[in-house]
Amino acid sequence: MSDMAAAAFTLRQVHAIARADLRERRRRFSYLATLAGTLYFLYLVHAGNVRLTIHGQRGVYNSAWIGTLMALSVGSLLSLIGFYLVKNTLDGDRRTGVGEILAATPMSRAAYTLGKAMSNFSLLASILALCAVAAGITQLLAREEARLDLVALLLPMAALAAPPVALAAAMAVLFEAIAWLRGSLGNVIFFFLWIGWLSLSAIGPGIDPLGFQLVESSFARQLPAPAGAAAAAAARGGISLNIGPGGPAAPAGAEESAGPKTGSAAAAAKGAGHQAGRPAGQAPRPPLPSGIHWRGIDWTAAVVAPRLGWLGIAFAIALVAALPFSRFDPAREGGKRPRPSRRAAATPPLDPAPAGEPVATPATPATPATSARPETSDAALATGHGRPGSGLERRWTGGRWWQELAAGAPRSRALVLVIAELRLLLRGRGFWWYAAAAGLWIGGLAAPAGQARATLLALAWIWPLPLWSEMGAREARYGTRPLVLSAPLPPGLQTAAAWAAGIGLTALAGSGVGLRLALAGDARGCGAWLAGCLFIPALALALGTLSGSPRLFEVVYLLLWYAGPMSGVAELDYTGATAAARAAGVAWTYPTLAAALFTVAWAARARRER
Amino acid sequence: MLVIDSVDKLYSGGVQALCGFSIDQGPGILGLLGPNGAGKSTLMRILATVTRPTAGRVLWQGHDVVRHPQELRRALGYLPQDFGVYPNLSAREFLAYLAAVKGLAGRRARARVDELLELVNLTAAGRRPLGSFSGGMRQRVGIAQALLNDPRLLIVDEPTAGLDPEERVRFRGLLSDLAGERVVILSTHIVSDVEAVATEIAIIDRGRLVAHGAPEALLRTVEGRVWEWTVASSELAAARQRLVISGTARRGTDVALRVVGEQAPTLSGVSGVAGAAGAAGAALPPSLEDAYLYAIAMARQNRRAA
Numbered sequence: 001m002s003d004m005a006a007a008a009f010t011l012r013q014v015h016a017i018a019r020a021d022l023r024e025r026r027r028r029f030s031y032l033a034t035l036a037g038t039l040y041f042l043y044l045v046h047a048g049n050v051r052l053t054i055h056g057q058r059g060v061y062n063s064a065w066i067g068t069l070m071a072l073s074v075g076s077l078l079s080l081i082g083f084y085l086v087k088n089t090l091d092g093d094r095r096t097g098v099g100e101i102l103a104a105t106p107m108s109r110a111a112y113t114l115g116k117a118m119s120n121f122s123l124l125a126s127i128l129a130l131c132a133v134a135a136g137i138t139q140l141l142a143r144e145e146a147r148l149d150l151v152a153l154l155l156p157m158a159a160l161a162a163p164p165v166a167l168a169a170a171m172a173v174l175f176e177a178i179a180w181l182r183g184s185l186g187n188v189i190f191f192f193l194w195i196g197w198l199s200l201s202a203i204g205p206g207i208d209p210l211g212f213q214l215v216e217s218s219f220a221r222q223l224p225a226p227a228g229a230a231a232a233a234a235a236r237g238g239i240s241l242n243i244g245p246g247g248p249a250a251p252a253g254a255e256e257s258a259g260p261k262t263g264s265a266a267a268a269a270k271g272a273g274h275q276a277g278r279p280a281g282q283a284p285r286p287p288l289p290s291g292i293h294w295r296g297i298d299w300t301a302a303v304v305a306p307r308l309g310w311l312g313i314a315f316a317i318a319l320v321a322a323l324p325f326s327r328f329d330p331a332r333e334g335g336k337r338p339r340p341s342r343r344a345a346a347t348p349p350l351d352p353a354p355a356g357e358p359v360a361t362p363a364t365p366a367t368p369a370t371s372a373r374p375e376t377s378d379a380a381l382a383t384g385h386g387r388p389g390s391g392l393e394r395r396w397t398g399g400r401w402w403q404e405l406a407a408g409a410p411r412s413r414a415l416v417l418v419i420a421e422l423r424l425l426l427r428g429r430g431f432w433w434y435a436a437a438a439g440l441w442i443g444g445l446a447a448p449a450g451q452a453r454a455t456l457l458a459l460a461w462i463w464p465l466p467l468w469s470e471m472g473a474r475e476a477r478y479g480t481r482p483l484v485l486s487a488p489l490p491p492g493l494q495t496a497a498a499w500a501a502g503i504g505l506t507a508l509a510g511s512g513v514g515l516r517l518a519l520a521g522d523a524r525g526c527g528a529w530l531a532g533c534l535f536i537p538a539l540a541l542a543l544g545t546l547s548g549s550p551r552l553f554e555v556v557y558l559l560l561w562y563a564g565p566m567s568g569v570a571e572l573d574y575t576g577a578t579a580a581a582r583a584a585g586v587a588w589t590y591p592t593l594a595a596a597l598f599t600v601a602w603a604a605r606a607r608r609e610r
Numbered sequence: 611m612l613v614i615d616s617v618d619k620l621y622s623g624g625v626q627a628l629c630g631f632s633i634d635q636g637p638g639i640l641g642l643l644g645p646n647g648a649g650k651s652t653l654m655r656i657l658a659t660v661t662r663p664t665a666g667r668v669l670w671q672g673h674d675v676v677r678h679p680q681e682l683r684r685a686l687g688y689l690p691q692d693f694g695v696y697p698n699l700s701a702r703e704f705l706a707y708l709a710a711v712k713g714l715a716g717r718r719a720r721a722r723v724d725e726l727l728e729l730v731n732l733t734a735a736g737r738r739p740l741g742s743f744s745g746g747m748r749q750r751v752g753i754a755q756a757l758l759n760d761p762r763l764l765i766v767d768e769p770t771a772g773l774d775p776e777e778r779v780r781f782r783g784l785l786s787d788l789a790g791e792r793v794v795i796l797s798t799h800i801v802s803d804v805e806a807v808a809t810e811i812a813i814i815d816r817g818r819l820v821a822h823g824a825p826e827a828l829l830r831t832v833e834g835r836v837w838e839w840t841v842a843s844s845e846l847a848a849a850r851q852r853l854v855i856s857g858t859a860r861r862g863t864d865v866a867l868r869v870v871g872e873q874a875p876t877l878s879g880v881s882g883v884a885g886a887a888g889a890a891g892a893a894l895p896p897s898l899e900d901a902y903l904y905a906i907a908m909a910r911q912n913r914r915a916a
Contacts, residue, residue, distance in 0.1 A: 096694025
């Protein structure tokens with residue numbers, strides 16, 4: 001095959017992989033749900049609940065301003081949420097077995113990772129396109145400037161929002177290709193990477209993937225010269241992107257106090273938190289102190305080149321992902337291979353044993369004609385996970401608790417089930433995971449009460465993230481739902497047992513700090529601690545049951561954890577780390593919320609049982 | 611055409627899936643038989659270049675498939691044991707996708723997809739989403755995808771699982787028609803499938819090749835070693851523990867056993883099993899299933915002796 005023919009062949013492969021993957025995912029219900037979420041976000045924009053202020057001011061709602069507002073907000077959110085939305089495509093091929101078919105074709109590894117990254121990007125780009133259309137509609141409805149400038153409206157979406165979204169799309173493939181980044185650890189690492197992207201915008205426009213600095217510097221150049229102390233103070237404000245209702249007459253620069261500069265997750269989450277308690281439509285658009293008609297970014301070659309550079313980096317990441325990609329080789333996928341049963345393969349000797357002589361071989365194997373399907377595939381043996389019949393399912397069905405449950409008195413059933421659920425939660429982690437958990441426990445007990453409450457509890461309650469994230473999602477993930485649903489359990493008992501086991505795990509992980517607070521006589525702190533114990537597993541159980549995947553909980557919890565315990569947004573601090581949070585009554589609100597979440601999980605499970 | 615030379619496969623955790631496995635296979639159908647966990651699927655994956663051997667070589671037309679996998683992949687059709695589909699794609703879209711990945715494009719790909727849908731009797735369902743297919747229909751899609759590139763090496767792992775008897779017969783016929791100048795490797799538990807189509811049979815147990823040859827040659831190994839012996843129902847469990855039994859049939863309160871062994875069951879006595887009226891077993895004509903069980907049992911006996 002000539003070089004040209006080989007290149008054409010590879011391009012065709014990339015295109016075929018991207019197209020098939022995109023088709024498959026766009027026809028899923030989850031894509032429709034994502035579009036519905038996007039429409040809700042667009043409604044928030046229209047209602048003035050997504051606000052961009054630069055140096056304490058906002059521009060007239062012309063095409064440039066609306067386009068930029070939309071691009072910055074969607075680019076920021078979609079580069080985070082989009083990663084979690086699309087980080088399932090290699091996993092899908094691995095789980096379904098399509099990957100093994102692909103591995104036996106002449107497809108190159110680079111063509112595969114590139115095709116998958118393109119599919120990821122195309123999926124997210126369809127959301128960007130929807131937002132771009134909505135930006136035009138928003139401008140027309142705002143009626144601050146009637147002239148629709150399509151270039152000024154759409155270019156920010158392509159140049160500001162597309163690069164970070166492309167980065168997220170490519171990194172999702174890279175994280176899936178590297179075995180140890182596939183699960184919860186990878187999700188946590190990406191979250192902090194995204195936080196890092198936000199802080200990059202404080203360094204300079206060239207290395208800011210989200211483009212905040214680019215917008216700020218362009219706006220600053222078009223501002224009139226500052227007059228007086230108030231304008232000078234406002235000019236120090238920088239750029240702020242807030243999501244949530246604003247005050248009715250916020251003065252210039254007031255937005256800055258609501259959240260960190262450049263619209264961090266905390267600010268976004270705080271806004272979202274406020275939004276929940278107030279009709280979105282009532283939020284007035286932010287004030288227009290100066291009535292600046294910002295013309296938008298001057299898209300010179302020097303401005304565009306770094307933006308294209310980010311797209312190039314995304315392309316390179318997709319190619320680099322081909323290096324760790326195992327091509328679905330079970331021997332390189334990681335995981336433990338269970339040892340075959342000693343009994344299973346035993347066959348009697350050919351010659352009948354003489355009467356009276358003991359025969360060592362205990363059983364005859366089933367004849368091939370009667371074995372329609374193997375009990376365990378070599379793939380499952382090799383990887384030890386991921387399919388019905390593999391390790392987890394055996395633990396679920398083969399443990400001693402099951403016999404105890406079947407034979408035990410009704411009173412002990414619930415306890416046996418809780419213990420079984422707790423064992424399931426705690427299984428499968430390596431020595432170092434438990435060692436770190438023990439270190440956090442000791443640290444929580446030994447530290448001063450204030451520090452234990454403020455820092456160590458937050459750390460102790462992020463460490464078990466991969467354990468919580470399995471709750472509710474495990475049955476869908478490992479195909480054990482029919483086994484569990486067909487079990488002779490009273491309605492709701494399994495859900496309640498799972499929650500109880502989760503509470504036990506949460507309490508265990510945070511018990512170092514809990515003990516410390518009790519010893520210090522901090523009653524309010526203990527109350528908040530207890531609220532956290534109830535709330536976290538309820539959230540995990542509800543989101544896992546609803547989505548059938550660990551990812552939704554991981555994303556929601558990470559955002560909540562960062563905004564609440566880490567950034568100190570009082571209403572979201574379910575650990576009660578700050579006095580403001582405890583004063584806000586987290587000890588009462590979160591148990592109530594936990595009960596509501598448990599009810600949601602119970603109802604979702606009950607619907608499946610029907 | 612296909613040379614498997616002393617192939618070993620050691621998984622992490624020390625599990626030896628294959629040990630010194632060697633076969634030289636020309637055109638024809640090689641039926642691969644073995645119990646669960648024998649290493650059949652691992653061997654299939656190595657031949658399909660999905661995984662690599664820990665030691666040994668696999669040569670396809672003289673090319674080492676570990677060093678030059680593309681040589682084999684261009685000529686390969688592979689149906690894994692557990693394969694999935696994209697449930698929201700139609701059968702036609704899914705096959706078109708795999709055709710493109712295998713290097714078929716445009717009109718040629720469309721024509722091939724149509725031809726194969728016809729071949730596996732799915733033309734009418736070609737535009738339905740795969741998620742709505744039954745297990746047997748999905749299996750037929752799997753068979754079709756393996757044939758997309760008109761492969762010279764066809765590897766099919768448990769291809770008839772989930773097919774109804776009519777489709778199974780149809781598939782056997784298809785395999786026989788395809789064989790010709792191709793190498794077909796068929797792994798299965800269903801001895802009757804192998805018996806119907808295989809030109810050669812390899813029996814594998816615990817990663818080792820324990821028997822290899824034409825079906826007639828394997829049958830000859832059990833000639834004069836298959837017996838029918840009737841025992842009381844109450845003695846069946848004890849008999850199962852002490853004899854290689856390839857079949858049972860109820861006879862009132864007794865059970866007629868099909869026993870594979872060097873001697874008729876009562877000649878040397880069987881501990882705990884008297885047999886009906888103490889009669890000796892009667893010799894029976896052997897079947898391939900008897901030969902399979904005999905080969906496995908012999909291999910295990912030899913290993914114990916060693």
